[in-house]
Amino acid sequence: MPQTVTDDRLVSLLAQEEARFVDLHPRSAALAREARTHLLSGVPMAWMTRWPGPFPLFLQEASGAHFRDVDGLSYLDLCLGDTGAMTGHALPQVAEALHAQALRGITTMLPSPDAAWVAGELARRFGLPKWQLAMTATDANRFVIRLARQLSGKRRILVFDYCYHGTVEEALVMQGEHGEVLPRPGNLGWGAHPSELSRVAQFNDLRGVEDALRHGDVAAVLTEPALTNIGIVLPDEGFLAGLRDLCDRYGAFLILDETHTICAGPGGATREWGLQPDFFVIGKPLGGGMPTAAYGMTDDIAGRLAPFLTGVDVDVSGIGGTLTGSALALAAMRATLSSALRDEDFARAVPLARAWADGVQGVIDRHGLPWTVQVLGCRAEYWFCPAPRNGREAAAAGQPLLDAYLHLFLLNRGVLMTPFHNMALLSPHHTQADVDRHTEVFAQAVASLLA
Incomplete structure (x- = not known):
């Protein structure tokens, strides 16, 4: 991460995004308060507390590569249930x-x-x-x-x-x-x-x-x-x-x-x-x-x-x-x-993952960031370090504040990434327009860090 971006600046930027998140999601906020009455940690599974934002989004419906929350906001889904829905939602x-x-x-x-x-x-x-x-x-x-x-x-x-x-x-x-x-x-x-x-x-x-x-x-x-x-x-x-x-x-x-x-x-x-x-x-x-x-x-x-x-x-x-x-x-x-999960499905999804990675790499190169993008089939991910060769190297390069900010910035603009890391999973239901939308919002996020 460039030296000009301090933890204090990240904390300030993250606070702005958290405030925006609260303003955008009053219905999810109300459901989160209600859920805390009887659900341990206020969620069906405790790891759901790690989603970006002061409370989790509550889902209304999902189809293909998109979903809508209870506040009526629509999202490009690059998480796909962390692989559980890599076939697309609601087949x-x-x-x-x-x-x-x-x-x-x-x-x-x-x-x-x-x-x-x-x-x-x-x-x-x-x-x-x-x-x-x-x-x-x-x-x-x-x-x-x-x-x-x-x-x-x-x-x-x-x-x-x-x-x-x-x-x-x-x-x-x-x-x-x-x-x-x-x-x-x-x-x-x-x-x-x-x-x-x-x-x-x-x-x-x-x-x-x-x-x-x-x-x-x-x-x-x-x-x-x-x-x-x-x-x-x-x-x-x-x-x-x-x-x-x-x-x-x-x-x-x-x-x-x-x-x-x-x-x-x-x-x-x-x-x-x-x-x-x-x-x-x-x-x-x-x-x-x-x-x-x-x-x-x-x-x-x-x-x-x-x-x-x-x-x-x-x-x-x-x-x-x-x-x-x-x-x-x-x-x-x-x-x-x-x-689903057939040759023809991967023939569509894998090129989209490469295009997603190319878009991210273009932003990284434009700003001279020491970040890496890796691609594995229809999965792609960026990391804040040169390509690691093992888990220890990858873990040592983690930047939790930066992770949280990028995730929440994208989420507030209708793009959901996989929680806990910066992974995108592409399906046959995604389009080049979806890839371009992520590239656009990712570029905005990076620019906001360096402004």
Whole structure:
């Protein structure tokens, strides 16, 4: 950030935007006051308190790449439910499938005819032959970790510093200054010290990965093909192939969580980059916004697991859930996978993401800012530093006040970015005009900082 922009100036600018936000949203303000009566933190999920502004917006309706709040204001949505709605909001095919299935029954603990179709489509897209369902990617990651431990007889999971895999306890960790495993700040109520469950390495550091695996107690390496929740951190050339080799050498399973990196293409980074995971996890967009997730595995692993997953006590295995794999969820997944997240959808969304990044880069270059834009498929993100190679570098470059100001400036002018970081997700429903609108407002925001 240029030296001429002080924290005091940012505080003053942010206060102006907060006042504007309050003036624009009287109905949301009233609903927020009402919500605080009985909702913990005043929101359905506590992290919603981190949206920019003194209170969250309350949604009226969303469609395609736009939404409207209860005060009647319309927005360009570049968040898309942080990937949950990357297909676009209110897909007619999904809405129709949900309505039709709801009239036939929502959940019965029995498989529906959609089950085999969904599993076959997942196998076709992502290349792993055997699949099971979950409610969320967090659940799927937890299930796969259990399965990896069961087969390996090992306890620890290796993750990367500043990774994110939902509320998986083994991943809510960080690496200390001396390489020790610590609970990540904000990790509430952990039941065992993270060092008992996890090992941590730096992304793009194969030597560090090997040092962790040499202990011989790692059941699996859990990672995204590219980090996405601490800014987009792309893998170095050869890093993922080296990771595969190290897992084979030290007897650890490789789990790829593609819940966000599905943005790389219809088959995720796994298909786009020719990766070979042992387990594959995906959630969020699979149901067009409905809570659904899935995890896949190789034939060899499925065969080894069969004795454990067909026994009389499989219902208390720690894997499953009464509402998981419901007829409603399967109907949503079939409708989504047959009408969205296809080659033709990415053929439209990916160029828009590149255009978005080009627009941001143009503003950065015009002002000589030391910022970086990264693109991963139809996802793009800017960061206030040169391109980081791992989560630690990305986290060290964070500027919370600047983040808050840019987010709120854009929101007050009808552009919603993903909370917690500066990410835009483009869908087939976005247009070049939407991209140009973001570039225009982003340019105004940057100019206001340097005025």
